[in-house]
Amino acid sequence: MMGLDAGAAEALRLSLWVASLATLLSLPLALGLAWLLARRDFPGKGLLNAAILLPLVLPPVVTGYLLLLAFGRTGPVGRTLEAAFGLVFAFNWTGAVLAAMVMGLPLMVRAMRLAFEATPPGLEEAAATLGAPSWAVFTTVTLPLIAPGVLAGTVLGFAKALGEFGATITFVAAIPGQTLTLPSAIYNALQVPGGEARAAALTLWAIAVAVAAVLISEWLARRMAR
């Protein structure tokens, strides 16, 4: 790739893959959680909200360490998942996806929750009285109205996933081809003499990806507004 050596290109490709997958997997989860928090009352709602928001306020290294404790090969969740599905997070690219999801989720949920709250339930009621079943109410009324919020949340989540460094490096280290994402690659490049050119090239690519994400979301938002 342009201006990048093989290792750096691999880090960029891995980062795009990890961030995209994390965003895609988080999307339905965030949508469901946002709906739950905006439209339903249940015991433990405050606790759930706090748990989702925690990664936003905790130092990322702490979040990474907690992930390691829970999802590491000896952690309770990690052990169970490995036994049941052969799914390993520790020092694996899947762990980088998990870390990116956990870090991006609060931003996505917040944006989508606000969008749900800004949509009057009265419109959904009106749709129901017109004969629309619940799924149709959601796809034809709720979803179009919250779409700008969903888009904003998705872009934020993707940006967070792309830039995630602290939790990832703590949880799954920086193994080339597995967990060495763009931020780690830039950091590593700066640690070795003569690595500045590599860091600069990667930085330019990071900026390009971020600008592209913003432009695409702006274009989508304009299309939705029409």
Added chain:
Amino acid sequence: MSLEVQLRRELGAFTLDARFAAPGGVTALFGRSGAGKSTVLNAVAGLLRCAGRVTLDGRVLQEGRTFLAPHRRRIGYVFQDARLFPHLDVAANLDYGARFGQGGPAIPRARVIELLGLGPLLARRPGALSGGEAQRVALGRALLARPALLLMDEPLAALDAPRKAEILPYLEALKAEASLPILYVSHAMDEVARLADTLVLMNAGQVTRAGPLREVLADPAAVPLVGVRDAGAVLDGVITGQADGLAAIAVGPHVLHLPGVGAPVGARVRVRVLAQDVILAHTRPKELSALNILPARVRAVQLGDGPGAAVALDAGGMALLARITARSARAMDLAEGQEVWAVLKATSVAAMSIGT
């Protein structure tokens, strides 16, 4: 058609305990704000869970554990705030109604657009509509869903007087054209008197009186329930002439002369005569500026708790209601069967009170 409603719900200090039947035509739920009218409407629509039983033409909408979801009830709902979908233009809002609708009397889309004057609005967004326009679109959307019953929750309350005057003829046209039963919530008696066939009076969560509109409004015992300012009989008449800005309206054997009735000769109109605008006399008053003086017989005198008294009159088969002071009732020694003269102030009937 018949809608039968028995609902019960306790909400803090407020207890709703409403039972009534709506036989068809337009049934008005009338009462002050907080009387529970909208609660009843939401429960009938299935948007709110109350204990009780609701049936529509024998079809059980709710009973015991049975609770039909709103989209299965085939009940249209025109909300006070229109609730048009902001992401769709007017045409798409109308199509949304038609998309999931089933059963019920169908009015073709083109006819709905014509009836409600929606043609010029089709390409507009809800945000660019006035309150009255939005209500007309909401009404059209509800009609196109082919409901078996239409609920209207104070559809005119958010509108100013000119907008109300703009919409009412559409509602009357709808009533005349669609054989669709309507349950209409309002706290404005002028609307109710103009549109309704059946009147259900509500106060503090209870139904205080229900029955045919003309019967309830001519009943002196219902005056405190309706409210002394709103009490007054509703009469049906035919316009027989127009002169000096006054319409001659034949009501039974009598002819009333009323201003502000623009309808052509031959038109059937509904006239509302406010009880507080009827004056009683023992002998026929002479040299009086009032145009409408009718002989009548006292049917009943109802003394209230306050200084007022309600007097029910029969003027040659025409039921009238007069509200006078209790002192006057005593001074005139009014009693059932007595012959009196009723003086109706011609200005007492506002244009709003007159409809077909």
